[in-house]
Amino acid sequence: MSERPGDAYLEYVRARLPVFQRLAYMLCQDRDRADDLVQDSLERLYLKWDKADDARNTDAYARQMLVRVFLSERRTPWARRVVLVDRFPDAAGAAGPGTAATLAVRAALAQLPPRQRAVLVLRFFSDLPVDEVAETLGCSPGTVKSQTSKGLAALRRALPDFETTAPAGLGTRS
Structure with missing residues (x-):
């Protein structure tokens, strides 16, 4: 068949x-x-x-x-639509370990410009190398590196109380 x-x-x-x-x-x-x-x-x-x-x-x-x-x-x-409510609550019982930290990181990430946010999400959430992020976004590897640096600096400023050491392997990408 x-x-x-x-x-x-x-x-x-x-x-x-x-x-x-x-x-x-x-x-x-x-x-x-x-x-x-x-x-x-x-x-x-x-x-x-x-x-x-x-x-x-x-x-x-x-x-x-x-x-x-x-x-x-x-x-x-x-994208310029009017927001009538701040947020609808997530489902009950969704809280778990690290929820406050997760929400803080998400809130800080949401404040970044869309392209910078995309770079960080692709690099660290999707675990993609610089070259693949550059190809996905249609830009140069140098742009990905600079946007990564600027985005991480903005997150560090927004989250000063968070631990500044990267998880194993996080800072080793090129």
């Missing part, structure tokens, strides 16, 4: 959806916006699935689409 045209796409999305949802949430810090971001980028991925499926790294191709949708969304009038 032959495979239907969309089967490979559906299989890919089912396997990678949680990864893309986490990445989108880390970029925009809002579950609803993250869902919209994932939906928009997966729609674009579907329209270009033949090209993506032929790419040497489908994950990199899809991740690049998601990050670029996030960055371009920030430039549109839709």
